[in-house]
Amino acid sequence: MTAGPEGRGAAPRRGRWLALVVLAAAAxxxxxxxxxxxxxxxxxxxGDVVVRVPGTEAAPEVLAAAVALLASAGALALVGPVGRRVVAVVTAACGxxxxAAALAVLRDPAGAATAAVAARTGVEPVAPDAGLTAGPVVTTALGVLVVVLALALLRARGAWRQRSRRHEVPRTPAAGAAAPGAAAGGAGPDDDDRADWDALSRGDDPS
Structure with a gap:
């Protein structure tokens, strides 16, 4: 039996979005x-000491957002349509x-470098002489792209079936459903045993 158009398109579509979120986290x-x-x-x-501050120290929130994006990608591999929207919101928040973290460094590079300079020199400077590289600008652009990716994921169409039913409540038979023996019109094993016991009590041999 062959799958329908939606069944054939669901896995590749999910795979593309998953790859994009992972790529965004890595970038x-x-x-x-x-x-x-x-x-x-x-x-x-x-004398004068030059301290080079990487983005992981100047804006540690960026690395935390990248880890959250990886977690979102993992969730995206399992969730259904509602979960996809939740992942899209989380992805937008990460972006x-x-x-915000990159713009904070762009606005105040000296403040972002103060802790690193204090750790290197042992003295916390009031306002160190600080210069910027292209790093915060690139990261700001990447954050905007992550937000755009999240909006596109939120508006994604087509089949998006839930991969894991682990946490779903199992279905139970209806309260008025008849037992298998009753539905067939015959007596169950318990009824047969009870009839044999009654026959023995009367002195009859049920065999």
Whole structure:
């Protein structure tokens, strides 16, 4: 028996969306690895010290959003139509978090580098001299693309069947359904045993 058009299209469609969300998570995580901020601070022993701050330190929320996107991709492989919409909302929230974290670094690179400079020099500077790389700009663009991907996933059409029924409530027979023996019109094993016992009580041999 061959599957209908919806059955043939459901798996590839789900696979495409799953691949896109995984790709988005990988791209967001990769964008946080390079240096985002280059800060310069003066120390008593070493003079001026240059501290390079990667995105994972300047905006740790970006890496957290990438992990959440991976989790969303895993959920997308199992859920049905309602779950797909929930995953789309979570994906959009991850994209918004990425954009907000990257914009915060763009607005205040010195503030984003303060903790890293303090860890490197042992002294927390008031306002270190900080410069930006292209990292926060790239990550901001990726966050916007993640939001667009989430909106497209939310509006996705076609068959989207639930893969896992593990948490569904099993169906129970109706309260008025007759027992198999009663439905067939015959007596069950319990009725036969009871009739034999009554015959023995009367002194009859049921055999």
């Amino acid at each position: 967001v995580a990769a964008s946080a690895l390079p240096t985002w901020v280059t800060a310069r601070a003066g120390t008593a022993l070493e 918004a978090l990425v954009v």
